[in-house]
Amino acid sequence: MDAFDDVLSANQQYQRTFTDAGLPGRAAKGLALVTCMDSRIDPLGLLGLHAGDAKILRTAGARVTDDVLRSLVLAHHLLGVERVMVLAHTDCGMAKATDEKVHATIRERSGVDSRSVDFQTIDDQQATLAHDVQRIRSSPYLPADMPVVGGVYDVSTGAVELHAT
Template identity: 65%
Template structure:
């Protein structure tokens, strides 16, 4: 592992030399949590006009509202000042191009690893899945009924967001 992270440590040394955000608290200054994908083409703060400290950013493959995301949202709402949640998947997502079975077969064939004990939560229909995940947040017994929840699809080609009509339980 020697040297594997030298570029990152050097970049951090430069960053830390002018670091000026040490006074930020752990609270979301804009009361926002964003659930988005781990895709490296997404800059959640930049595309939403936010700065460090403004929002809680939760990322995973496919921007799915998993049990862990719900757990994190409960903490964000009750301990860290979040009063609105935006679920934001994106176009050209690898999770929307395969089924779980196809991913299991690919990893097995390419790497000889049996991943069948994992649920990848691939996405057949992004808008329907987005509505499902929003409903999951809105109907959680652990989150307040008045929590504002919305969804938008981020276009990785244009940088534009398109709001998706959200269900009302």
């Protein structure tokens, strides 16, 4: 457990001042945000949200995977989500490599053959964003009229630019 001592110690500090806000599990603002796992992204802060306002789903490259769709279906039908924003970002590592390059890097660094994993790297961020938004819109398990939008967060300026997708 030594590898986690720092975060467990921080949690002990957190517990000292923690107050249960009594928030329900529903998304108070009816929003689900699909964004990248990049640690430069503060999903609540960049949209002026607070704990309890939205469901946050993070994947490498902000990709709408089968598991994201599963989570969105649950979030809509059980947790108050009525709109979805897919938010990619500038300087994304998934847009700087190919699956082949990622597999080669993993093999070089660790000897692991990862070719059975589809990393879903991004060769055209706008086209990929439009594709992923359409995946949500066309899900038979979500309302056809549910608002879904795609955009890009600029990690150097903090700006969000929505795109016609």
